[in-house]
Amino acid sequence: MLGGALIVLVVWCVAVVLVDERSRRIPDSLTLPALAGAVAGALLSDPPVVLGGVAWAGLYLVGRGIGGGDVKLAVPLGIVAAAAGGIGAVLLAVAVAGAVTAVRGLLCRGPVPHGPSMLVGVIIAVLPGVIAGVSCGA
Template sequence: MLGGALIVVAAWCVAVVVCDERHRRIPDHLTVPALVGAVAGALWSAPAVLLGGVAWALFLLCGRGIGGGDVKLAVPLGIVAAAAGGVGAVVAAVFLAALVTAVRAWGQRRAVPHGPSMVAGTLIAVVAL
């Protein structure tokens, strides 16, 4: 059962990254179901995990150049990070996402999409912690 869930999450991550890289936006049909599912799962199992989504979303709302898709993506990623490793994982995921974006943007003349970096930062934080 867990293997099937991991395959679905991995496929969703790939879809988010590919859409954001190609079109510079993350469509609602990818973010909204994940957001609703993550919030529902957190409410059902561990309401304190919702703080991961709130902390991540607040960080993103303060940033410049962050789109609505990134904000909607932040909530499920923050909840996953919080569920996997608590507040430390959320902080690590936010830091790693910013670092990955900075590295990707180095020497570029135009902005790079932040969604792929958010996914990468969260996955690294979850696996490492």
């Protein structure tokens, strides 16, 4: 049922990673449609989860070294995390993203793009809820 949506999501994630790894920036053409779609979908189905995106982006706005593309990417990822597991999942995703970027920076001995780490963070934060929701019977 969700096969087509899942394919689009995977293609989008791959595009974000490839572009950010290559150019060290995530263009508006990748972030703004995702941001608009996530906000619109959340407002139509579960408005409070928008706060997850606002919270993640807000944390990045007060921090240093985070680019505008990462701030815009934080909104849809925060909404997804909040929808899947509440504010705890958002905070877990932020923490994992920071840790992954820090480890990559140490291993690579220099600056690394943060977008791929954000995607890893949200996957780790959302996966337990997805697995728990999988029905093997009916």
